Amino acid sequence: MPKITIRNADFAIMLHTLGLTDIYREESYRNHFVAGKDHSDMPTLLRLCEVGMMREADPPRFLESGDRVFCVTDLGKAYVAKHRERPSRAKKRYNSFLSLLDCCPDLTFKTFLTDPQYKLYR
Numbered sequence: 001m002p003k004i005t006i007r008n009a010d011f012a013i014m015l016h017t018l019g020l021t022d023i024y025r026e027e028s029y030r031n032h033f034v035a036g037k038d039h040s041d042m043p044t045l046l047r048l049c050e051v052g053m054m055r056e057a058d059p060p061r062f063l064e065s066g067d068r069v070f071c072v073t074d075l076g077k078a079y080v081a082k083h084r085e086r087p088s089r090a091k092k093r094y095n096s097f098l099s100l101l102d103c104c105p106d107l108t109f110k111t112f113l114t115d116p117q118y119k120l121y122r
Contacts, residue, residue: 004051006079013044014053014080017072023087024095028077033070034063045070053079096121 015021018028033054035042045068048054053076057069072080087095097112100121112118 004053006053006083009044010048010053011080011083013041013048014072014076015084017054017070018077018080020080020084023085024092031071032057034059035068035070036064037066037068042068048076052076093122 012021013033017031017033019025019030020028033041033045035045039045045054049056049070052073054070055073057071059067059069063069093113094109097107097109100107100112100118107118113122
């Protein structure tokens, strides 16, 4: 089997299709990309189908005529799992702290790290 070259734009589309554009999201929550006939990403989507990373799926009836649906294949999912950036434990912890700041604006990072009431979020 020939080596498949995946460009950054290809990878970004696969991440978007799987709902993994946020590096802190652990699991995919979707697997679809809807594109109209003149969509700017259509050439990339078709290329990913050609190399087996994505496939075209049957569109639901509520979509407009000409809209196409694409899904990431098992091969594409394996590629994403192998090459996707994973945040470090420290980055995850800091992101949790930033999320809490919305409801606790006076919270300091030191308090977040040392106070037992925030242990669940670390």
